[in-house]
Amino acid sequence: MRTLSLSPRSPRCHIFPLLLIILTTLTPLCMKVTSAACHVDDDSGLLGFKSGITADPSGMLASWKRSTDCCAWAGIICRVDNRVTSLSLYGQPDTPNSFVTGTISPALSRLTYLDGLYLQNLQNISGPFPDILFGLPNILYVYIDNNKLSGPIPETIGNLTRLGALSLSGNRFTGSIPSSISKLTQLTQLNLGGNLLTGSVPTGIQNLKSLTLLALDRNQLSGAVPNFFGTFSNLRTLALSHNKFTGEIPNSISTLYPTLSYLELGNNLFTGKIPDFLGKFKKLDTLDLSHNKLSGTVPTTFANLTKIFNLDLSHNKLVDPFPQLYVKGIESLDLSYNNFHLKTIPQWVTTSPIIFSLKLAKCGIKMKFEDFKPSETYFYDFIDLSENEISGDPTALLNKTEYLVSFRASGNKLKFDLGKLRIASTLKELDLSRNLVFGKVPAAVAKVEKLNVSYNHLCGAIPTTKSPASAFVGNDCLCGAPLKPCKVA
Ligand SMILES: *[C@@H]1O[C@H](CO)[C@@H](O)[C@H](O)[C@H]1NC(C)=O
Ligand SMILES: *[C@@H]1O[C@H](CO)[C@@H](O)[C@H](O)[C@H]1NC(C)=O
Ligand SMILES: *[C@@H]1O[C@H](CO)[C@@H](O)[C@H](O)[C@H]1NC(C)=O
Ligand SMILES: *[C@@H]1O[C@H](CO)[C@@H](O)[C@H](O)[C@H]1NC(C)=O
Ligand SMILES: *[C@@H]1O[C@H](CO)[C@@H](O)[C@H](O)[C@H]1NC(C)=O
Numbered sequence: 001m002r003t004l005s006l007s008p009r010s011p012r013c014h015i016f017p018l019l020l021i022i023l024t025t026l027t028p029l030c031m032k033v034t035s036a037a038c039h040v041d042d043d044s045g046l047l048g049f050k051s052g053i054t055a056d057p058s059g060m061l062a063s064w065k066r067s068t069d070c071c072a073w074a075g076i077i078c079r080v081d082n083r084v085t086s087l088s089l090y091g092q093p094d095t096p097n098s099f100v101t102g103t104i105s106p107a108l109s110r111l112t113y114l115d116g117l118y119l120q121n122l123q124n125i126s127g128p129f130p131d132i133l134f135g136l137p138n139i140l141y142v143y144i145d146n147n148k149l150s151g152p153i154p155e156t157i158g159n160l161t162r163l164g165a166l167s168l169s170g171n172r173f174t175g176s177i178p179s180s181i182s183k184l185t186q187l188t189q190l191n192l193g194g195n196l197l198t199g200s201v202p203t204g205i206q207n208l209k210s211l212t213l214l215a216l217d218r219n220q221l222s223g224a225v226p227n228f229f230g231t232f233s234n235l236r237t238l239a240l241s242h243n244k245f246t247g248e249i250p251n252s253i254s255t256l257y258p259t260l261s262y263l264e265l266g267n268n269l270f271t272g273k274i275p276d277f278l279g280k281f282k283k284l285d286t287l288d289l290s291h292n293k294l295s296g297t298v299p300t301t302f303a304n305l306t307k308i309f310n311l312d313l314s315h316n317k318l319v320d321p322f323p324q325l326y327v328k329g330i331e332s333l334d335l336s337y338n339n340f341h342l343k344t345i346p347q348w349v350t351t352s353p354i355i356f357s358l359k360l361a362k363c364g365i366k367m368k369f370e371d372f373k374p375s376e377t378y379f380y381d382f383i384d385l386s387e388n389e390i391s392g393d394p395t396a397l398l399n400k401t402e403y404l405v406s407f408r409a410s411g412n413k414l415k416f417d418l419g420k421l422r423i424a425s426t427l428k429e430l431d432l433s434r435n436l437v438f439g440k441v442p443a444a445v446a447k448v449e450k451l452n453v454s455y456n457h458l459c460g461a462i463p464t465t466k467s468p469a470s471a472f473v474g475n476d477c478l479c480g481a482p483l484k485p486c487k488v489a
Helices: 014-020 022-037 039-053 104-109 132-133 156-159 179-183 201-206 252-254 278-281 299-306 443-447
Strands: 052-054 076-078 084-090 100-101 117-121 123-127 139-141 148-152 166-167 172-175 187-191 196-199 213-215 220-224 237-239 244-247 262-264 269-275 287-289 294-298 311-312 317-319 332-334 358-359 382-384 407-410 429-430 448-454 456-460 478-481
Touching: 039 052, 039 084, 039 104, 104 132, 156 179, 179 201, 252 278, 278 299
Parallel strands: 084 117, 100 123, 117 139, 123 148, 139 166, 148 172, 166 187, 172 196, 187 213, 196 220, 213 237, 220 244, 237 262, 244 269, 262 287, 269 294, 287 311, 294 317, 311 332, 332 358, 358 382, 382 407, 407 429, 429 448, 456 478
Antiparallel strands: 052 100, 076 084
């Protein structure tokens, strides 16, 4: 999922140009604006919020000190009259200690002018659905993502009719999506992804006609997806992946073709064919239909998806022929584990100037690796060509991939000297099992986290690695830990 764009915040003071023009009349007012402390209710509400925080190891709230102007505190925006309108705290993903532990204090309801509440990636804010939202008369934008809120989303959520955006993704909400959500007709963004929600999608969501983003991905939702997309004339992002949806891809999705750029339906139980109408989606840049039970051919209309740069059709039951595509540049492609017989890596793939992830496992490719001559190799992060009939030598190509993280080519007919393979410093996964690779295992594999060179023709002492015996078995004469010790000559 891409991250959601936030609404612009209201600037605090607009009066400086005016100040220059009518300096004398405005001086007393501006003195007041800049020197006055924030409103006592906002001040006590925010300090109350801070007292609900029990751990803040990175000091996100360090500037929140009693007897200082709360409008100057980190994450706070005030209007010109010093009333707090926005509270935003962001954790940095993958940064140690960038989290906050605690609950959302009811004291926050003293911030009667608050219109935006952004508590994102704080990881450890817990407690139930924040009832304080009902006590905030001006609240418009709520983004409490990637925390540990839990329990049900209450039916009373339908009272928050003013909301323009509601994002509660990456929490632990359980139960079903309340049908009263249909009353939040001002919403432009609804993101409930990454929770533990069950049940079906309420048909009332069709009343949210202004949605540009609807994300219900990574839950346990089930049943058929309602065929209600005809009412969304502005939808740009639709994410329903990683649920248990059944039935065919709803045909009313076809009405979204003028606006939709991001469509994620992967990891469900969808059956039937990939609809022809998807070829009309001229703005589509991301299409994920992977891990479903889709059958039949990929529509020839896909030739018109010229904007697509992220295409994942893997793990379905799709069959030949795969259509000719005319993409400007594919960045990420996965057609693995269908019933394709591509014979070769398609030309629209090799000519792509920006590809970083190429996954064509079990695609019926029968070629020499040396004949794979991509016009650009620099950006490759992931290559998976497992379970094909590729022969020859990948060392020249891997010599030109500066940032490769994973190379998987198990179950092919690759025949080359492993000792001559350059192991990029970024490489974390190398699977060459079940090929015809010969030579010695180079010491540089030590830093490869997931290594598999089993069932080849390798020989000699295994360098020190953390990989288990199953990564080395089935070779001609490999020896040393984790296999049997080498015979002393
Ligand atoms: C997260 O919060 C829980 C209490 O809600 C606490 O036990 C746990 O230690 C916190 N995690 C971290 C990393 O501080
Ligand atoms: C929701 O609105 C109803 C009717 O306006 C009101 O009676 C009820 O108290 C509200 N509930 C909450 C939690 O604000
Ligand atoms: C691509 O779009 C054009 C114009 O909309 C249409 O005439 C053509 O048939 C489409 N091509 C395919 C292969 O569907
Ligand atoms: C790898 O590249 C280096 C220079 O960048 C070159 O000397 C070497 O011969 C290349 N090896 C292979 C197998 O292409
Ligand atoms: C290595 O590959 C073989 C055959 O593909 C497989 O049986 C084995 O489990 C793999 N071992 C590891 C450590 O991945």
